[in-house]
Amino acid sequence: MRTRITLAAAPVLAVALAVVVSVLVAVQPASAATGFTVSNGRLYDANGAEFVMRGVSHAHTWYPTQTATFANVKALGANSVRVVLATGDRWTKNDTADVANVVSLCKANRLICVLEAHDTTGYGEQSGAVTLDKAVDYWLSVKSALQGQEKYIIVNIGNEPFGNNAATVANWATDTSNAIKRLRSNGFEHTIMVDAPNWGQDWSFTMRDNAAGVFAADPIKNTVFSIHMYGVFDTAAEVNDYLNRFVTAKLPIVVGEFGFNHSDGNPDEDTIMATAQSLRIGYLGWSWSGNGGGVEYLDMATAFNPAQLTSWGERIFNGANGIKATSKEATVYGGVTSPTPSRSVSPSPSRSVSPSPSRSSSQPPTGGCKVAYAVVGQWPGGFQGEVKVTNTGTGAINGWTLAWNYANGQVLTQAWGATYTQAGAAVTATGVSYTANIPAGGTVSFGFLSNWNGTNTAPAAFTLNGTRCA
Template sequence: MRKRLATAAGALLALAAAVLAAPSPAQAGTAAGTQAAPGFHVDAGRLVDAGGRDFVLRGVNHAHAWYPTRTAQALKDIKALGANSVRVVLATGDRWAKNDTADVAAVVSQCKQNRLVCVLEAHDTTGYGEQDGAVPLSRAVDYWIGVEDAVKGQEKYVILNIGNEPYGNGSSGATPWTADTKNAIGRMRAAGFEHTLMVDAPNWGQDWSFTMRDHAAEVFAADPAKNTVFSVHMYGVFNTAAKVKDYLNRFTSQRLPLVVGEFGHLHSDGDPDEDAVMSAARQLGVGYLGWSWSGNGGGVEYLDMATGFDAARLSAWGRRIFSGADGIQQTAKEAGVFSDGGPAAGNCEVGYRLSDWGNWFNADVTIRNTGPTAVKGWQLTFSFPGGQQLHQTWNAKAVQQGSEVRAVNESWTETIPAGGTVSFGFNGSSTGTNGVPAAFALNGGTCAKS
């Protein structure tokens, strides 16, 4: 998210200009003779995980750099609401207080505990050339090299977004994007980073100059690992379905990997078409990461998904992105890396013991792992059969949306041994006939009822 507003008039004029010729199709995949990355990598224009399975990012942004004490709970809540990934704001120390190696390592660990793919981004580059205090991409690379011990070996779980919105809208703001981005990628590879790298567009991320769009193939080809994903931020510039679809199609038609790294439902530089973003992303298999979980200020507080970081008080935007059409709960699939070595879907049994006192009730839930290997990290989903409302939960974290409940483990209930069980409980209120949920799913696999 930019810290100052883009020039909307210039953006709209640029988008209304004659369509520029698209570059030649790129061979966006693992090159012949190039060793595949040990974790996430690009194959034929698609982001795939370490097991070669297609992975589509469906998540949100969290401002860790400014709200570090909120991160542990935020990640649990974001996972409980169905996300498969989170983009985490980090600071290099140039503009905001530095997130050091130990802090970054803790964030990665928390992402993994919550079975979320971690997209880490360096934010101090935001609006370079136009924003006071912003630093060039070269400084972001310096930062990554400085904290490399926190992310090396985590290629299965972590994507590195080199620098957020690296250029503003100045007269020369977008001009050096291509060269600087290629140089940044080259330095990251020379330093030994094997991760999937994500690069943001200029123009405060919105690319109304089409600089990234028209030079993406060139930048991708310059990556020795052929493992770069492009990220556009869709705010007021993308205020119609036609603009959204045209931009996304330009990448997918060339087999170039693209993510909508930020977008919102409103903005002071124009009204983005969030419905089109989510619909087109679903149709094209493009990832998206909405801005942002909570903590927005400076007049854009309406971009908070959770009011005051409270998952029980989702805003209209929060409800839209998590439970609306083409939203996270409808389209997110957990990364296969979190199931590798674990039990097959359906190797589980759930017991639900209900104590009903009319308007109030308690429920004790036991999950049994009937598979041959341990489950490390879990999410249990089920739907209340009536007008029940969740209140307090113990030994798990749970969020309710409509009738659906999503419960995720606490650190002390993270592992379900092969043949073993974990239990959690909750209380709630009821306005009608209570009952046991009809079905349960553990990490996406249907469980038997006991």
Template sequence: MKTRFTIAGATIVALLISMFALIQPAQAATGFHVEDGRLYDANNNEFVMRGVSHPHAWYPGETDSFAGIKSHGANTVRVVLSSGHQWTRNDAADVADVVSLCKANRLICVLEVHDTTGYGESDAAATLDQAVDYWIDIRDALVGQEDYVLVNIGNEPYGNDEATYSSWASDTSDAINRLRDAGFDHTIVADAPNWGQDWSFTMRDNAAGVFASDPDRNTVFSIHMYGVFDTASEVNGYLNAFVDAGLPIMVGEFGHDHSDGDPDEDTIMSTARSLGVGYIGWSWSGNSGGVEYLDMVDDFNADSLTSWGERIFNGPDGIGETAEEASVYDGAPGPDPTDPPDPTDPPAQGGCTAEYSIVGQWQDGFQGKVTVTAGDSAISGWEVTWTFPGGQSISSAWNASVAGSGSAATAANVGYNGTLGAGASTEFGFIGSGSAATPSEVTCTAD
């Protein structure tokens, strides 16, 4: 159901700010954590999600999708899971595999239970309490993954029935505290009611209290933007209410069209960029029931973008233009820019250099990373070439346009990372087939 609304003014914002001011500092976090309304990774670097949802619960065989999503520049994937109440249950072993796929493709994993969708209106929907039962049951697959995984308690946990969505705040607080008591130290993501769109402002008006109820102060709120958010004022008003109050907010789902109206995707993306708010588009592929137009690629083919896929990945304020990979995949915080140069480092040269490294390997496959660095003058484009020593080949790549012929590989910049200032660097990555290997020579040429 679509209900029109306007954003309340300074009164609501002032109330939220005053409530937030009472919140005590968070406990020390072991992975992702919230500080002053922003999300930080385990290296204490701010992280802004730029990703898409993948319907793993309904298409568990489409595991190549993780590499495909990464190949278009995403830094996050929101993975649909089922607790078994509405669809086939994803057990702990399957969830552990999903986490491994996220890590192999250098993606941050937002895992969500989809069975709660529309509780109160959908007879088959699970409660938040039942979703927590599921998380506790698969806990062993998630403990120790706090650097890479966020736990989205339940998707769109209430419909539009006021008798049920009015308990969103107390139920969400109870769910968060049950997870904390069970030993979950992850950042928790809480979806809005009203099929995720919060037209009743139940989440907006109660978010500060729910945040304060989390003993770790490590909860992020998620709004889904479809037909309710079809004007710039509605998008801007809602997101700014949270940012002004110092409360963490993300756009957990949105599309370019929907059965309940025409969301303003351009404003959603531009406002998220200007405010430093994360967004996750719906969805990679496999949509049905009349919303097939929300597929970003045709039939899970990463090389066949739809118009929606072109928009979200390659359009203004899109994923390709704005995503930054989580620093946890670098293995350590970046160097202090005030440190003096290491005298053993080779002198900077004109053109560019490329450093090749292996960052992960498994049977018959591996993940590589290449860091491209401009020399003593700026460059406007680059190309890296190498030859694999043992017949290896590249199956997918991200942040570069990669081609291969036999064992020879060529990687060129994409539109957003070709221009580098003197001494500046960028990275691209790839998934390789065969045993992990480092070429004897890697060559970089620059424009």
């Protein structure tokens, strides 16, 4: 989050806008092989499909128990979530186990995780802020939670890593390039996202004018640039000029944060969203819930409740060029999220199968089903589970209820991707809007948290709409 910017930025911006700058030179990128890649200024998922982020930020590090957020933003149409993490320098560290759990929550809800280290915010101006080099130390310390997850996560090295101090801002290109190279030399093949200086808003155009060189410094050319749009971007001309320069230069850019209002001015959110859509640029709004310090109006949901969207929440999720209308799910999850509440899930990126809207929501499969149940994390007294339901029949399943029994007194406490009821040992889970439809050959998944004590035996049998599953 953009926590502070001096109002002196406005006249400097006005002067800078009058200066004629050279056009950025595009650099033809190479590709990493394991996950997201960048080519010709565009971001592609691991299946080679173009991916345009449509999501929001979630302040996980300050609200670690609000894990339902992942399911809630997915249900509202998001295809990605930017997760605030702490390195331990300014706020309590999110350790390897916690990061692994966050990644699991993203995957269970078919979201792309953009993981960001927040302790760098405003370095050079904000007391206590740390360097990008310190942020790299953090990513190396949680590396085991990130390796093998390149298909599902993007590493945002450090949030707003420089304030407005000219002496430190001048180091943005060198420090950012060195951070990228250090991650690469330590085996990180993930797409890396880098934030602009000036509290993310780049009114000095430092990122804009040095982006080509920073991109070229990445040995695998897999870096995306992130601009934060608040009061500096209060006119359509400023929004369009900034974003179009990157597109023209074939350098990948996303709006990594923006709001509908701010203490430093009134950003033009309508133009931000419309231009992002027309240019096929990703955006991540700030933020789901839990804001303080005078910017509580940036909450999209009141008290983390998805049934109580604020005006900002309604705007970004349900408004023109909003998340619901423009978001498409990453194909690594086997399907594409349509602009309508229904969703088509295909078993491979080359095949798209849509269930007929005339089919009854209670219609059982015409063939069979297969269930894969897994414990993806366990700790004393609790565990996290993931269930994958595959339609092995010949017809689409439009609406489902999965039932099973526990043998050791396990009790569910939370679920995402499904709603649940439990009576004693008997559990029933029902698909929600974005998991309810399973085409023939398709698979959907949901996750849950549960209590356990002593023994945690997996269920012996599952039934889907009354049909016994393999």
